[in-house]
Amino acid sequence: MATDSDRGGRLALPVVLVLVAGCALPLAVLFVFSFFQVDFVAILKVPTLKNYIKVASSPTYRSLIGQAIASGLTVAAISAVIGYPLAWVIAKRVHFMKSACLTLLLIPLYTGDLVRIFAWRVVLGAEGVINAFLMWAGLVREPIRALLFSPFATHVVLTYDYLPFMVLGLWLAFESLDDHLLEAARDLGASEATIFRRIVLPLTSPGLIAGGMMVFVLVVGDYLTPQLIGGSSGVTVISAINDLFGTAFDWPLGSAIASSLLLILGVLIAAAALVVGRSTWGRAVVGGE
Amino acid sequence: MTFEMRRRELLKSVLAGAALSAVGPLRGVAQAAGETVAWLTWENLAKDDYLAALVEKTGIKIEKSFIGSDDEQFAKLRAGGASSVDLITPGLDKVEFYVASNLLQPLDLAKIPNAAKLYDTFKTTKLGKKDGKTYGIPFYWGINPIVYRADLMDAEPDWSVFFEGEKYKGKLAMRDYALEGIMIAAMYLGIPKDKMFDLGDKELAEVKKALIAQKKLLRTYWTSIGDLTNLYASGEVVCAFSWVPPYYDLTARGLKMGMAKPKAGVIGWCDTIAIPAGVTGAKLDATLKVVDYLLGPDYGKKLAFGGPYAQSTSATRDALPVDQQEKIFIKDLSVMDSFVWKANPPRYTEWVALWNEVKAS
Numbered sequence: 022m023a024t025d026s027d028r029g030g031r032l033a034l035p036v037v038l039v040l041v042a043g044c045a046l047p048l049a050v051l052f053v054f055s056f057f058q059v060d061f062v063a064i065l066k067v068p069t070l071k072n073y074i075k076v077a078s079s080p081t082y083r084s085l086i087g088q089a090i091a092s093g094l095t096v097a098a099i100s101a102v103i104g105y106p107l108a109w110v111i112a113k114r115v116h117f118m119k120s121a122c123l124t125l126l127l128i129p130l131y132t133g134d135l136v137r138i139f140a141w142r143v144v145l146g147a148e149g150v151i152n153a154f155l156m157w158a159g160l161v162r163e164p165i166r167a168l169l170f171s172p173f174a175t176h177v178v179l180t181y182d183y184l185p186f187m188v189l190g191l192w193l194a195f196e197s198l199d200d201h202l203l204e205a206a207r208d209l210g211a212s213e214a215t216i217f218r219r220i221v222l223p224l225t226s227p228g229l230i231a232g233g234m235m236v237f238v239l240v241v242g243d244y245l246t247p248q249l250i251g252g253s254s255g256v257t258v259i260s261a262i263n264d265l266f267g268t269a270f271d272w273p274l275g276s277a278i279a280s281s282l283l284l285i286l287g288v289l290i291a292a293a294a295l296v297v298g299r300s301t302w303g304r305a306v307v308g309g310e
Numbered sequence: 311m312t313f314e315m316r317r318r319e320l321l322k323s324v325l326a327g328a329a330l331s332a333v334g335p336l337r338g339v340a341q342a343a344g345e346t347v348a349w350l351t352w353e354n355l356a357k358d359d360y361l362a363a364l365v366e367k368t369g370i371k372i373e374k375s376f377i378g379s380d381d382e383q384f385a386k387l388r389a390g391g392a393s394s395v396d397l398i399t400p401g402l403d404k405v406e407f408y409v410a411s412n413l414l415q416p417l418d419l420a421k422i423p424n425a426a427k428l429y430d431t432f433k434t435t436k437l438g439k440k441d442g443k444t445y446g447i448p449f450y451w452g453i454n455p456i457v458y459r460a461d462l463m464d465a466e467p468d469w470s471v472f473f474e475g476e477k478y479k480g481k482l483a484m485r486d487y488a489l490e491g492i493m494i495a496a497m498y499l500g501i502p503k504d505k506m507f508d509l510g511d512k513e514l515a516e517v518k519k520a521l522i523a524q525k526k527l528l529r530t531y532w533t534s535i536g537d538l539t540n541l542y543a544s545g546e547v548v549c550a551f552s553w554v555p556p557y558y559d560l561t562a563r564g565l566k567m568g569m570a571k572p573k574a575g576v577i578g579w580c581d582t583i584a585i586p587a588g589v590t591g592a593k594l595d596a597t598l599k600v601v602d603y604l605l606g607p608d609y610g611k612k613l614a615f616g617g618p619y620a621q622s623t624s625a626t627r628d629a630l631p632v633d634q635q636e637k638i639f640i641k642d643l644s645v646m647d648s649f650v651w652k653a654n655p656p657r658y659t660e661w662v663a664l665w666n667e668v669k670a671s
Contacts, residue, residue, distance in 0.1 A: 059659070061407075061410055062388075062407050062410045062411050063410070063411075079663075081663075081666055081667045081670045084670060085666075085670055139540075142540075142544075146544055146546060147544070147545060147546055148544055148545055148546075166480055166529075169546070170529055170530050170546070248486075248531075248533060249533070249537065251530075252528070252529055252530040252531075253525050253528040253529065253530055253531060253669070255530070255531070256666065256669035256670050261666045261670075264488070264662050264665070264666060265662065266385070267379065267381035267382065267385065268381050268487070268488060268489070268658075268662055269488075269658060269659045269661075269662035269663075270381075270384070270407070270659075271659050271662070274659075
């Protein structure tokens with residue numbers, strides 16, 4: 022007679038198979054290709070570390086990987102600063118039309134990348150809304166061209182694009198935060214700062230971490246926004262990988278850069294988990310202590 | 311009686327034979343009719359009205375699928391997609407990729423009568439061929455010039471506008487494509503056409519230096535022609551290495567546009583049509599008929615007005631008005647002598663690496 026555990030195992034099998042076939046297998050193929058070489062259009066399946074040596078010794082690829090991580094961290098941090106109070110307002114202060122607020126938050130995601138990018142061009146462009154206003158108000162004589170096609174513009178649009186992912190995670194965390202805990206803390210004489218530091222932040226940190234990771238990973242993988250908004254400085258490690266897979270037909274080197282990026286992201290996330298796990302509030306979050 | 315019967319049968323046979331001979335030329339049509347040819351191509355080349363005459367005359371159906379770039383097409387075929395298409399549209403410079411990967415079959419030019427009308431440039435080119443056999447037959451071509459806002463620039467620019475001076479700093483754009491980016495730098499530096507695709511370390515270092523200087527002058531690197539058209543229209547960009555369509559699109563919308571063809575050289579491009587190795591039998595016959603149609607006058611006329619692009623054959627040239635010939639650069643064919651046709655550099659991986667280094671600088 023099958024136990025519940027056996028039945029559970031059998032039911033989980035399709036999910037495991039989908040994960041292996043759809044996620045692990047392509048990554049494994051990518052990893053294997055990173056040890057090959059290319060000769061014109063032939064892939065030479067003789068294992069070598071040359072591609073990894075090329076990645077490690079190239080200031081360009083190293084710098085592009087560094088830039089991607091820095092952009093991911095920056096946008097995740099900005100999203101957290103904006104998203105935290107926003108999620109709190111929606112969860113704790115909006116009593117009517119809460120669903121409408123959440124829908125409003127998600128509307129940008131319904132429109133697709135390109136629509137959002139071109140909308141931002143209308144806002145930030147030399148003849149765009151902001152420049153037109155500044156000139157109309159007499160604040161500037163010439164349009165500020167750095168508003169568009171600059172790293173600044175890229176980070177503004179990336180933050181706009183991925184803010185909903187941060188807010189959703191935080192909103193769920195705030196919804197499950199029991200207000201009685203805050204009342205009890207106040208009754209016991211805790212200041213608002215102490216309540217935030219000792220209760221609110223630890224209990225909402227799962228949402229903060231989940232949202233932050235989501236934003237970080239999405240920003241690192243986004244190359245369309247930097248390409249179309251970042252101007253001549255809009256090159257990313259992903260667009261470099263794209264060039265190698267497409268134009269140059271150097272799949273092995275492209276695979277090596279992609280694998281290196283994945284490895285670095287994995288190490289960063291593991292290190293972050295380790296640091297969080299060692300902190301008091303981290304243990305409280307993870308272990309329920 | 312017996313004799314009469316035989317005579318009748320003989321007469322029937324003769325009549326039937328004569329009738330068959332009379333409809334002989336239609337036999338191919340009958341065989342091809344009902345065949346479906348799957349064509350992987352650019353969206354603007356397979357409009358229904360371009361292909362209407364083919365469908366009407368032969369009964370062949372065209373199943374279209376579209377590419378976003380030549381690289382994407384090659385990657386699709388390399389990854390095993392060749393069995394799902396009967397006709398593809400590789401760039402003339404890219405055909406050798408496909409041939410080296412054993413993805414194409416040599417074309418039987420005897421079954422493509424319109425191939426005899428190819429312009430000399432395309433007849434004699436070594437590109438698209440291997441061991442004397444044609445694998446990719448030149449199909450249509452054009453140039454990638456400098457397109458600029460004539461209302462916002464003082465004079466017709468040449469390649470130097472992308473490398474020198476501050477006047478248009480932050481208002482210029484270059485295509486995000488290593489091959490053309492490096493070709494333009496090489497033309498600016500005066501490297502001769504015959505050495506352009508075989509640059510040594512010293513030349514590549516000079517090219518890189520020029521491209522880094524260029525980057526400081528650029529507003530952006532463009533990736534789609536629709537995007538570049540918007541950048542011209544909004545005034546973000548006043549001058550760019552471009553394709554031809556923004557010139558006509560924006561002129562039609564009332565903007566004063568200019569098109570410059572620098573004396574140092576203009577990049578010419580040509581796409582071919584090629585048949586994957588696995589296409590055989592009646593499907594191959596039908597596909598060859600499609601190839602012949604695409605090089606013929608009905609299609610050529612549609613392309614000349616609709617594109618506007620020039621076919622690689624003279625099939626429709628004389629039937630076009632002179633201004634249309636001018637528009638698609640076939641009025642004076644000697645203009646082709648100043649073109650630098652794109653080829654595939656042996657050190658292309660290094661070119662791409664250099665291009666990425668420039669963009670990341």
